Amino acid sequence: MLSFAGALKVFVALEPQDMRKSFNGLAAVVQEHLGSDPYQGALYLFTNKRHDRLKLLFWDGTGLWVAAKRLEQGRFSWPRSSQAGQKRLSLTPEALTLLTDGIDLKGARMRPWYERE
Numbered sequence: 001m002l003s004f005a006g007a008l009k010v011f012v013a014l015e016p017q018d019m020r021k022s023f024n025g026l027a028a029v030v031q032e033h034l035g036s037d038p039y040q041g042a043l044y045l046f047t048n049k050r051h052d053r054l055k056l057l058f059w060d061g062t063g064l065w066v067a068a069k070r071l072e073q074g075r076f077s078w079p080r081s082s083q084a085g086q087k088r089l090s091l092t093p094e095a096l097t098l099l100t101d102g103i104d105l106k107g108a109r110m111r112p113w114y115e116r117e
Contacts, residue, residue, distance in 0.1 A: 009042040010091040012099075014081050016049040023064050026057040034088045038064070045096065051075040054100070069100065077104040 017029060026046060030038040038044065043058040052075050058065040076099060079089050091099070099105060 006093055008093045010093055010096045011042055012045045012079055012089045012091055014087055014089055017046040019048045019053050019055060022066055026055065026066065030057065047076060047078055051078045079105060
């Protein structure tokens, strides 16, 4: 389980990305497509077309973090753009936790995912 401070800025890339990208590739997406600086301390979240994988990119002041999650079954409830041409969406750290834990942000309900025991 991930835990982040309440002051953390979290941005979700609304367009699917190639999940083969890592540190430099994701940092380039943040700069070129999202129009942000990946070295300012915000966390950026990315998904693939099927919404069954996600990666996050985070600069902690000393280096970049890349973390990934692959679902065994099901899909993430990925936010959608509210405006035409919007490429990113801001989330609270609490909403990030809900999204990664399988809560549908729209209806605040648990997604029916497979859990290993």
